[in-house]
Amino acid sequence: MSVTSTLEADLLCRQDPELAEVLLGELARQSTTLQLIAAENFTSPAVLAALGSPFANKYAEGYPGARYHGGCEFVDVAESLAVDRARRLFGAEHANVQSHSGSSAVLAAYAALLRPGDTVLAMGLPFGGHLTHGSPANFSGRWFDFVGYGVEADSGLIDHEQVRTLARTHRPKAIVCGSIAYPRHIDYAFFRSVADEVGAYLIADAAHPMGLVAGGAAPSPVPYADVVCATTHKVLRGPRGGMILCGGELAERVDRAVFPFTQGGAQMHTIAAKAVAFGEAATPGFRTYAQQVVANARMLAGELAAAGLTVTTGGTDTHLVVVDPTPLGVEGRAARGRLAAAGMVLDTCVLPHGDARGLRLGTAALTTQGMKEVEMVRVAALFAAVLSERTDAGTVREEVRELAGRFPPYPC
CATH class of the missing domain: 3.40.640.10 (Type I PLP-dependent aspartate aminotransferase-like (Major domain))
Incomplete structure (x- = not known):
């Protein structure tokens, strides 16, 4: 794996196999689920190298x-x-x-x-x-x-x-x-x-x-x-x-x-x-990335609205999308649980002018993996299928695993 050198991985496995197993488990989790938490992203291998220096x-x-x-x-x-x-x-x-x-x-x-x-x-x-x-x-x-x-x-x-x-x-x-x-x-x-x-x-x-x-x-x-x-x-x-x-x-x-x-x-x-x-x-590539983050968020917001969820402020200018899932018959905390079972990881948040909780999503991590608007359409469809219970979570989980597998955060 490229998130750490083979030598470092071997050293950790020999020194502390228990912790090494936990670390590899987390890598597998990140690689097989969709990271939609707005505050999270994937650092580059160079950033990880400095952290472990x-x-x-x-x-x-x-x-x-x-x-x-x-x-x-x-x-x-x-x-x-x-x-x-x-x-x-x-x-x-x-x-x-x-x-x-x-x-x-x-x-x-x-x-x-x-x-x-x-x-x-x-x-x-x-x-x-x-x-x-x-x-x-x-x-x-x-x-x-x-x-x-x-x-x-x-x-x-x-x-x-x-x-x-x-x-x-x-x-x-x-x-x-x-x-x-x-x-x-x-x-x-x-x-x-x-x-x-x-x-x-x-x-x-x-x-x-x-x-x-x-x-x-x-x-x-x-x-x-x-x-x-x-x-x-x-x-x-x-x-x-x-x-x-x-x-x-x-x-x-x-x-x-x-x-x-x-x-x-x-x-x-x-x-x-x-x-x-x-x-x-500071590189041109990062400017392209930032623009794609916003394009992905806007596509995701539009598709979720089309699927029946209420999108706060009617859309987004940033990487953030905040939605109310109650039109699909489920409140925020329960919705997060259903989505987690299907491999989609996100947060809840308080919705303005009420006590109900909504869902807060972000597109930064998915964009880092290389996903674009076409993948956002699919993510929204999977999202709505789980919340409306048109498809069971296990079936969606396999589709999520397949999608995530095509865009590994740290390719081997």
């Missing part, structure tokens, strides 16, 4: 040229490469690539700009906001006073009038734009204008669309936001991790909020893998 051995608290440990001459170069590539890729004045995750990137952004008790305006969790946008179970909801905006009941689009009214009423210290289940482009210029009107910082939580931004398939928040938080996996197709982009005037505050305020030693193997991913995302 000797950089994993190195402690490197601090930043290039200013470490608290010796022997950092090579990891300094790796991190500088990642920073420079991120800055060029997104047109940002400053990039911090040390955040361990998207959530830790948001935590650092809040730490750089806010104080406990400050008011923050963000998308409400029932409408697609993230846990870091004010959930009482999360640090954000415990440390800050969050006010949530929502979406219009008829269109499912962000209620811009409500955003402006809430901002004028509550005068937040920061406004957050971004969502985990909003399939349309965000009007960053609008949010910038509202932030300027009330004297607030604008934080873009762009974990989902930043890969599309890199590929020129989505508008960039960088020219508008004071701070942009993102993940390096999802559509960007890098290792699991986070990053922060900002202007030069906030660079020191952001860096100090990451280290030493919220994190300790940087994960240098992950940062090296981020550098690889940023390099890959």
